[in-house]
Amino acid sequence: MHALASGALRAMLPMKGRIEFVDVAKSYGTGRRARRVVEGCSFTVEPGRCTVMIGPSGVGKSTIVRLIAGFEKPTSGEVRLDSAPVRRPGPDRLVVFQESSLFPWMTTGENILYGPKARGEGDETTLARAEQLLEKVGLQAFRGKFPTQLSGGMQRRAELARALINDPVVMILDEPFRGLDAMTRMLMLEYYVHLADAARRTSLFVTTDIDEAILLADELLIMSSIPTHVRAAIAVDLPRPRRLADIIDNERANDIKIEALSLLHEEALRSFAAGSRAAAEFVNAYAHRHRSAPTHPLGGG
Numbered sequence: 001m002h003a004l005a006s007g008a009l010r011a012m013l014p015m016k017g018r019i020e021f022v023d024v025a026k027s028y029g030t031g032r033r034a035r036r037v038v039e040g041c042s043f044t045v046e047p048g049r050c051t052v053m054i055g056p057s058g059v060g061k062s063t064i065v066r067l068i069a070g071f072e073k074p075t076s077g078e079v080r081l082d083s084a085p086v087r088r089p090g091p092d093r094l095v096v097f098q099e100s101s102l103f104p105w106m107t108t109g110e111n112i113l114y115g116p117k118a119r120g121e122g123d124e125t126t127l128a129r130a131e132q133l134l135e136k137v138g139l140q141a142f143r144g145k146f147p148t149q150l151s152g153g154m155q156r157r158a159e160l161a162r163a164l165i166n167d168p169v170v171m172i173l174d175e176p177f178r179g180l181d182a183m184t185r186m187l188m189l190e191y192y193v194h195l196a197d198a199a200r201r202t203s204l205f206v207t208t209d210i211d212e213a214i215l216l217a218d219e220l221l222i223m224s225s226i227p228t229h230v231r232a233a234i235a236v237d238l239p240r241p242r243r244l245a246d247i248i249d250n251e252r253a254n255d256i257k258i259e260a261l262s263l264l265h266e267e268a269l270r271s272f273a274a275g276s277r278a279a280a281e282f283v284n285a286y287a288h289r290h291r292s293a294p295t296h297p298l299g300g301g
């Protein structure tokens with residue numbers, strides 16, 4: 001009853017967090033040395049939805065993340081957040097990177113409370129919220145432990161909690177689960193889906209994993225080879241809540257997967273032709289994983 005009422009209220013409020021990329025280009029260096037990383041890139045991250053960006057390694061995804069975060073400026077074009085040009089980093093856009101950013105000298109609890117404390121918010125409500133988040137990410141028993149005393153998966157969960165407590169308008173996650181073993185990664189995904197389903201905030205999730213992408217996405221942005229742009233946007237109109245197991249058996253999910261993989265494969269081949277070793281590995285990995293057909297998504301066997 002209460003949840004319903006607050007949900008309805010939320011729906012009436014204008015949702016914030018629309019990110020727009022308008023014909024953005026980004027190069028590093030100048031003249032002959034210039035490296036064009038992003039070019040002709042336009043897309044929109046709709047408020048209250050999860051947009052997933054997927055593309056081979058090295059095409060420029062993290063560069064796009066840095067542009068949204070305001071750590072870097074586009075060479076041309078414009079990045080906007082709720083119609084205003086992004087000029088600098090801000091607490092409204094929180095980025096969780098692959099690399100751990102927990103402070104090693106603080107306990108899990110202290111790490112989670114770092115943001116609010118830095119803003120001078122340490123009241124009862126904040127503490128209660130920290131407690132709630134600790135429970136959600138399954139770290140109650142570890143609140144007093146230091147990062148080095150946590151497993152890789154626990155560290156990522158602590159990072160998620162640390163980001164979420166700040167209640168950012170936009171949550172940006174750049175391959176947050178990369179480097180975790182397969183089992184931990186699956187558990188992390190389940191935690192994340194659970195958290196994300198509970199709070200339908202605006203989020204941009206970057207990954208190279210198609211199952212992860214389909215599990216999370218309302219919209220899938222397939223990125224081209226470098227200099228990158230959106231090669232295709234695919235609506236992932238699967239019911240929620242979703243579970244990994246459902247996605248593997250679902251016919252619609254499989255159609256989306258085949259479409260996405262064939263585009264990704266083309267782009268990876270392009271990167272490969274341009275000499276990217278990461279792209280070669282990507283092509284290989286996907287050739288083995290595609291399970292719905294014994295042949296390659298592009299056909300030909």
Ligand code: ADP
Pocket residue numbers: 028029035037056057058059060061062063064
């Ligand atoms: P992805 O996240 O898709 O793996 P990145 O955005 O990290 O790709 O990198 C894309 C390309 O941009 C890479 O070839 C990288 O070498 C280049 N690049 C990234 N940052 C810089 C920089 N500061 N100076 C020069 N080149 C860079």
Ligand code: MG
Pocket residue numbers: 061062063174175
């Ligand atoms: Mg990256």
